[in-house]
Amino acid sequence: MMQMAVVEPWIEAPLKHFVSETGAELALLLHPSGQVLAQHGFARAVDVMSACALAAGIHASSGELGKLLDGRPFRGLHHVGRERQIFLAEALWPRGTYIFLTVFGSESSLGLVRLYFDELVAALVAAAPKEVAPTTPALAEHFERDLNRNLAVLFGRA
Amino acid sequence: MATPFASMLDSLTRQRGVTAALVVSERDGIVVDSNLQIGQDGDRVAALAASLYRKARLAARAAGMGAVSFMQLEAPGGRLCAVGGGALVLVVVAESTVNVGLVRVELLKAIDGLSAAGGDG
Numbered sequence: 001m002m003q004m005a006v007v008e009p010w011i012e013a014p015l016k017h018f019v020s021e022t023g024a025e026l027a028l029l030l031h032p033s034g035q036v037l038a039q040h041g042f043a044r045a046v047d048v049m050s051a052c053a054l055a056a057g058i059h060a061s062s063g064e065l066g067k068l069l070d071g072r073p074f075r076g077l078h079h080v081g082r083e084r085q086i087f088l089a090e091a092l093w094p095r096g097t098y099i100f101l102t103v104f105g106s107e108s109s110l111g112l113v114r115l116y117f118d119e120l121v122a123a124l125v126a127a128a129p130k131e132v133a134p135t136t137p138a139l140a141e142h143f144e145r146d147l148n149r150n151l152a153v154l155f156g157r158a
Numbered sequence: 159m160a161t162p163f164a165s166m167l168d169s170l171t172r173q174r175g176v177t178a179a180l181v182v183s184e185r186d187g188i189v190v191d192s193n194l195q196i197g198q199d200g201d202r203v204a205a206l207a208a209s210l211y212r213k214a215r216l217a218a219r220a221a222g223m224g225a226v227s228f229m230q231l232e233a234p235g236g237r238l239c240a241v242g243g244g245a246l247v248l249v250v251v252a253e254s255t256v257n258v259g260l261v262r263v264e265l266l267k268a269i270d271g272l273s274a275a276g277g278d279g
Contacts, residue, residue, distance in 0.1 A: 109212075111187025111205030 005154035006038040014123035015040060018102075021116045025084070026103040029091070032056055036150050037098065045151045055088055055101040078110055087113045093125040163191040166248075166268045173264060175256030177236070180249045181272065182208045184242060198251070203238075207249045211240045228262055241265045243272035 026041040034056035066074035076089035170179040180192040187208035231238040
C-alpha cells in the first residue's frame with residue numbers, strides 16, 4: 001500500500017511527524033480548489049481525488065455557513081463515526097491557505113490530532129521555501145491538468 | 159459559573175506542590191475543566207496525559223492486571239498523576255517534591271465525585 005507521497009519535498013518531514021505522533025490512518029493536504037499536495041495512507045489515485053473534492057466542498061460550505069452564523073468562516077470540523085473520526089481544518093501559512101484532512105481511529109484522539117496539527121502548520125511554515133510566491137487561485141482551464149499532474153507525482157506516474 | 163468539577167479541582171490544587179489539575183475526556187483528550195497556573199498549556203497536557211492513561215489502561219488489561227487505579231509519571235522536573243473515572247480522567251501536575259501519597263489519596267477520593275458529576279461512561 002502507498003504510505004506517503006508529497007508533491008513538494010519540504011512537506012514530507014512535517015507530515016511524517018504528524019502521522020507518527022498521532023497514529024493517523026489517513027492524511028491529506030490540499031489546496032482549497034481541491035488539488036492535492038500530499039497524502040498518507042491512500043492506495044488509489046481515485047480515492048485521493050474523491051477525498052480532495054469532498055474536503056474542498058466541505059471546507060467551502062462550512063466556511064459559508066460560518067459566515068452566515070458567526071460572521072466569519074468556521075476554521076475546523078470534527079466528525080465522530082463509530083470507529084473512525086475525521087478532522088478537517090484550514091492550514092494558514094505565508095504561501096496561502098490550505099486544507100488539511102485526517103482520519104484517525106481509537107488509537108488516537110481529537111486532542112492529540114489538534115495538538116500535532118498546530119505543530120504541523122508551524123513546521124510547514126518553517127520548512128516552506130521563502131522565495132516562492134504565494135499561491136494564486138487555480139484557473140479553471142488549468143485545473144484538470146494540474147490535478148492530474150499532482151496525482152501522477154503522488155502515485156509515481158509522473 | 160462554577161462547574162460540577164470546580165470544588166474537586168480546587169481541593170487538588172490546594173495541595174502543596176500541585177501546579178495544575180485537569181478533568182479530561184479520556185477518549186478525546188480534551189479539557190473538560192481545569193485549574194492551571196499562568197503559562198501552563200492545559201490543552202497539551204490534557205491531550206498527552208489522556209493518551210498516556212488510555213494506553214496504560216489498555217496495557218494493564220492486556221497483561222491481565224485488571225483496571226488501572228492510579229498512574230504516576232516521574233520526570234526530573236516534576237510528576238504527573240492520573241486516575242480514571244468512567245469516561246473522564248483526573249490529571250494532576252505537580253512538583254517533584256510533592257507528597258505523592260497525599261495526592262494519591264485526594265485523587266482516589268475525587269474519583270467518586272468525578273463519576274457522579276458525569277464521568278460514567
